[in-house]
Each structure stands twice: as C-alpha cells, then as structure tokens.
Amino acid sequence: MQTKLQATPAPEARSAHRPGVVLSGVQRRFTAGRRREPVVALHGLDLAVEGEEVLGVVGPSGCGKSTLLELVAGLQEPDAGEVCVGGATADRRAACSYMPQRDLLLPWRDALGNAAIALECQGVGRREARRRAAPLFERFGLAQFERARPSELSGGMRQRVAFLRTLLPGRPVLALDEPFAALDAITRTGMQQWLADALASEPRTVVLVTHDIEEALFLADRVVVLSPRPGRVVAELDVPGERPRDRRAAVTDPELARLRELALEALG
C-alpha cells in the first residue's frame, strides 16, 4: 500500500529539514469597520511544536484555530508576538503546506489539475505536476475522477483533492484545518490511517486542527485545547504510545479514555 506523502518524491522533499514551529505571545485581532468592536481572535498564545511532532489543536468554534494555522503558514502576521517556522528568518510560506478549512478548489480546473497546482506554484511544469499527482488519486478513492470538475465532485471528494494538493509539494510543515471533517466515517478512518502511516515513514512537523478528539488522540503526539476566543492554551495532553497507533487499542486504552475526558472537561 502506498503510504508516501507524495507520489514521486521531489528533490526538495528529500532534502527537507524538519524545522518545528514556535509561537510566542501571539496576538491577532481583526478590526471590522468603525461601528464594530475589534475581534481579538488570539491573545498571549504560546505554542511550540517539535520538528517531527504532530500537534493536535482542538477548541470551540471561533476561538482562533484557523487564524492560528494561517499565522503558521505565513498568510497572516501577528499584531503582537512572534511566529517562527524553523528559525526567525525562515520563510513560513516556503516551509509550510496549508490545507484551508474550505477546499478553495478552482472551478475551471479538473481534479487532477487542482491537486497539481501546488507543484506548479513551485515551478514544476503542468504535465509533470499532473504526472506526480496522478498515483495518489487511486489511493484516495478518486480514480477515474481525475478529469472531473469540482462541481462534479461530492464534498468528501473535494476535500480529498484539497488534501492531495496540500501533500504534493512535500514541504516540511503541514498545517491542516479539519482535513477530514467532510468525509463519511469509513472514508475518514481510512484517510486517518493513511496519514498516520505516511507520517511514521516520512515525518513532518504537523499542526492538525480538528473538532474530533478521537482523531486528535489517534494522530497526534500532543493535543492542546484552546479556550473560547481569544484562544489560548488551557490544557495540554501528551498522548502515550508510538505512532502509528493501533486504532482498536485507542478505543480500549484507559489512559486514552482519561485524556478524552480531560479534553472534554477543558472544552467546557
């Protein structure tokens, strides 16, 4: 079974260092017109993710999780504090692959063209980019939909194309915003297993935002729970055991059951 994070490893992936992510004292506020109070999405957020660590992030809706990922990916700047990916001077956009919460597929491109676009942005030719993307279509249950437009795909299929698009550039940091939320339970379980196996053989720094505590406990080394807005860390849970984990053990393991309870308690 193919469990590579990309179909044909590109040279940049083979030489990828694993830089880790550090946020210190991060504040992000949004001003929305004169009449409305600014929204403080994040305040005093401190977070460090090791080079080969998978960090799960859970928290109530609107607490700043997507904002946090956009900061990591270099798509936003903090109003106060610092965000570093692999050192203060590193280019966050170049180091990080970001999977946004909405799939943002281009309606005029077919599925393969959408998946391949991240490679094209790195300078890979269109034909070669499609060639590298194609093998993962079968693995992700998208075979024969390579030429379908996004409007012809189901929500779960679109999400898998967006996931593929995120993985293909082989960047050392993955910022994933609820990557499996739109999938049915069986497909989600398969994708989670695939990601767990792929990260075991090809480690990355991963920040995984999810609403699903079981998913976080299955995939992550550590889970942080954020408070309601402004988001800051209110609980930090070290998940025992090596990855990839045995899913059946995850159901019966009393320590994991205890962590699940702690996370739910912290969520309030």
Ligand SMILES: Nc1ncnc2c1ncn2[C@@H]1O[C@H](COP(=O)(O)OP(=O)(O)OP(=O)(O)O)[C@@H](O)[C@H]1O
């Ligand atoms: N571009 C923006 N302009 C104005 N306000 C914003 C913007 N982006 C986010 N916000 C506000 O910041 C807060 C945090 O939003 P964010 O999308 O990060 O939450 P979230 O934790 O990802 O929520 P969910 O779980 O529902 O996806 C919200 O109150 C939102 O309204």
Ligand SMILES: [Mg+2]
């Ligand atoms: Mg969000």
